[in-house]
Amino acid sequence: MNLKSKLQRMKGHMNLEKENKDSVHVKQIQAEMKSQKEQIDVKQNKGIDLDESMSKTEHELDNDLIVKWKKLEFFPYHFEGQVAYQRRKLYAFSSTGLMNVRESLEEISQRWECSNITHPLSNKDVPLSRMLFFDTETTGLSTGAGNTIFLIGYARVLDNGIEVVQHLLGDPASEAAFMHGFLMDFREDDYLVSYNGKAFDWPQVKSRHAFVRNLVPRLPAFGHIDLLHAARRLWKHELPSCRLSIVEQEKLGIKRVNDTPGSMAPLLYYDYLHDKDPKHLEGIIEHNDQDVRSLIDLYIAISNRLFHKSNDEMTANEHIQIGRWFEQTGSLDLAKLHYEKGTMFDRNGSSEAFFRLGVLLKKLGNVMEAKDSFLSCMKMSAIPHVQSLIELAKIEEHHDKDVNRAYFYAKEAHAALKRGTRLTGPNQRTIADIEKRMIRLKQKI
Structure with missing residues (x-):
């Protein structure tokens, strides 16, 4: 310039x-x-x-x-x-x-x-x-x-x-x-x-x-x-x-x-x-x-x-972003603590915190707790939370062995993405992955 x-x-x-x-x-x-x-x-x-x-x-x-x-x-x-x-x-x-x-x-x-x-x-x-x-x-x-x-x-x-x-x-x-x-x-x-x-x-x-x-x-x-x-x-x-x-x-x-x-x-x-x-x-x-x-x-x-020592009131987004930061650096206990703090906010703030907490709990092997977090995310979301639906489909298929329930969640995630107005490259790839999952689940059914 x-x-x-x-x-x-x-x-x-x-x-x-x-x-x-x-x-x-x-x-x-x-x-x-x-x-x-x-x-x-x-x-x-x-x-x-x-x-x-x-x-x-x-x-x-x-x-x-x-x-x-x-x-x-x-x-x-x-x-x-x-x-x-x-x-x-x-x-x-x-x-x-x-x-x-x-x-x-x-x-x-x-x-x-x-x-x-x-x-x-x-x-x-x-x-x-x-x-x-x-x-x-x-x-x-x-x-x-x-x-x-x-x-x-x-x-x-x-x-x-x-x-x-x-x-x-x-x-x-x-x-x-x-x-x-x-x-x-x-x-x-x-x-x-x-x-x-x-x-x-x-x-x-x-x-x-x-x-x-x-x-x-x-x-x-x-x-x-x-x-x-x-x-x-x-x-x-x-x-x-x-x-x-x-x-x-x-x-x-x-x-x-x-x-x-x-x-x-x-x-x-x-x-x-x-x-x-x-x-x-x-x-x-x-x-x-x-x-x-x-x-x-x-x-x-x-x-x-x-370190949760701030005199200022923190937002749900701050807890979520700090939790992700700690998770990326391998400090999973601190990440979990921040995600849990993030779930204590209103609907708009807590849904993402529930999702991030669910992902972490699943990574730690606490699958049933993770499932509860994904379900809470769905309840707190103003619109269907696609990633939570996908995670629920995975848990139902591979952990709970409920193929019908897994197909239901996959179908809901597919419909939510199709309703979206911005079918970007990543969304199109996600749709393709869900469609493959739905075909496999339908065959199992």
Whole structure:
């Protein structure tokens, strides 16, 4: 997607009246940025001392910029004649009333430590201080080489509070200093917790690291928890979108005021490069700060739901999706517990929980209990539940040896599918399987 298309998509946030003019302006800045980066790459390849190659005027401009950044609590990080900026901000437990955050995380860690569960959200054997709740801001939404990370942020939970660390690329020519500063603060035993970081943020870091890999430490191996996958699993059928801002508002009770949307980041960064005024980025910096702190709350909220410790009332769908998740990871007792919780809701919510419980009970060898669950699913369903009918037909044929009853359930499932308006490929295959079953059962009869 080209820059003009990206700006068009961001138009609702930016209220652009003169789109063409602004698009040309951004393209000019982007070209300048690319030119600066190419110049610095040439100098690095030739072994030229970047600091010596700067004129006195350039040094003066850099000093003025450093002063501006200090007003936003960012301090320079010098490396190989380049300058990046870093900020460390502590949200003390004593002053913000966040002590329950550490207590909650410690309790969650203890649960994982005491269990033998292998699960994507497990932080077993990971000290809390090594968990980095991580996010980046970039100049675009693609993962190509032309996209640049200009802000890396992460939150750590320490003994006295939540520390948010942010690394900022003040100049495209200082990418080595930017990446070096981050990697010097990043350890082999760190554990990332992100929101779409596996698909977007970390591939971006790897891509940018490749350009300066001869100057900076290698990227360490580490564990990674991606909370976007968990959020989608739990809430994609409940929420209009699984964007972090929507999940914050609907599931965490966090309402941002005067927030600068992340979609504005590219334009604001280009404005900063043009004007050399850090105030252009103040809103994006605070947005990133809130993002990484929200990841802590989200990790606690989802983990508490997994262990039935949530203070919020859970929905039938949450119990069903968590049950399926535990079932897929081999934790059948926890899966069964969540399915059972899901059956306690009203008709619309409990029918699927009864079905999933029946499938699990059958897998565990409790065929008669499974049959009861499938029958309950049928009672709670507003329309015939085809999969329950098929399972009942199987039980009647192979376990109860009641061929007539098995044929009845198969015929009901076939009729229900035929009445459906969407005979998709999977449904057509299911119909074919049922018809084969009906022919076999009829022959037995």
